Amino acid sequence: MTAVGERRTELSQFLRSRRARLRPDDVGLASYGQRRVPGLRREELAQLAGVSVEYYVRLEQGRNPHVSDGVLEAVGRALRLDEAEQEHLRNLARPDRALPARPSRARAPQGAAVRPALRRLIDAQPGPAYLCGHATQVMAWNSLAAAVFGDFGQLPPDERTFAHLVFLDPAYRELFADSWGAKAESTVAFLRVGAGRHQDDPVLAGLIGTLAMKSEEFRVLWARQDVRDKGPGRYGLRHPLVGALDLDFEILHTPEPGQVLVNYLPVPGTGAEDALGLLASWSAPVATRRRTD
CATH class of the missing domain: 1.10.260.40 (lambda repressor-like DNA-binding domains)
Structure with a gap:
């Protein structure tokens, strides 16, 4: 076609x-x-x-x-x-x-660069933080994000997307626990936004095709035609090292086309702050990891 x-x-x-x-x-x-x-x-x-x-x-x-x-x-x-x-x-x-209603909704190449100042901003966040592109690709992240969500730097570039991880990585089902359904729905709805804004992106089209072939759950959600941009929310995670981890997250649409900054905060009174403190103490204080593809 x-x-x-x-x-x-x-x-x-x-x-x-x-x-x-x-x-x-x-x-x-x-x-x-x-x-x-x-x-x-x-x-x-x-x-x-x-x-x-x-x-x-x-x-x-x-x-x-x-x-x-x-x-x-x-x-x-x-x-x-x-x-x-x-x-x-x-x-x-x-x-x-x-x-586009704002600059971040304009077209952008899949491998768009990340500004050094934005990298420093991500690295300076006290909680897990990462930069996400229009195809859910993880473009930059801090060490605490790697401690919570896994070391993105160890993944091949075509698997370094939340869409791939949520639907094709069994560890993410365990990590998101009772929040997996909400995460899956929001991921597909955000991919729909990207597919409308970037209709000629072969990498995005390839990602959607791969997910449609390998995941029945993705096919069902994709057929619903839901469209939703990234917004704030809360996830209840089940981390393999520190157990329950309740996190709020906020979204910042950056001036760069197609890039959003996701910043996580511990939910007060849940023990998440202590759990993040443990993860931070176990993680090497490295600079923000970068895309290598």
């Missing part, structure tokens, strides 16, 4: 999945007749968006390359898309006019 054909398929699957999650009464419409598939019908969505049924069908089939931003916004409102989903729709429907 050509790149254009793949983009049309992605657009069609995304719009159908968003229609399927809405019922007529969710949007103030009366429901008539037996429905063969769940969700809104195309004519119902067209009515809500203020376009003709024929126009919407062409859009959903990827046969309307000149659709306006105004129409895409109307369709997004009708589908109740959030900010990340709306951007994803625009990127799929109009890749030539994708307008």
Whole structure:
């Protein structure tokens, strides 16, 4: 399939999945007749968006390359898309006019360099910290991140991604314990964001293809078409050396295209601070490790 054909398929699957999650009464419409598939019908969505049924069908089939931003916004409102989903729709429907909401959402090569000052910032963090790219690749990290999540520097470049580790490394299932499902969902949703912003990235496409071949759980989550940018949260880890490790994390979108800084903090009152202190004392005080590929 050509790149254009793949983009049309992605657009069609995304719009159908968003229609399927809405019922007529969710949007103030009366429901008539037996429905063969769940969700809104195309004519119902067209009515809500203020376009003709024929126009919407062409859009959903990827046969309307000149659709306006105004129409895409109307369709997004009708589908109740959030900010990340709306951007994803625009990127799929109009890749030539994708307008990133902030500099970090612009296109960037997979092997983009990491600024030395940013490396020093990561190394200076008191908790685990790492720099993540649009394909979940780990671009730089401090010694405590290596102590918690494993030494990324020992991994081949094509396996130094959280997507690969979460779905194909059994140790990560044990590490994330009860949080593995949430981690898997957020990883796939973030890969969807990257796939929309970087549609011509062969490394990202190869990663998605590998995961789809090797992981049934990835295939199921990928088919859901969920789109979600990285945001703050909390994970309950089960570390093989220090046991339970409850960590909050914050996200900083850096000015560099496609790079986000993830910084972890111990949850107060859980013992995580003492556990991190032990890991820090056992880890050699090395400088931030760097990409070698």
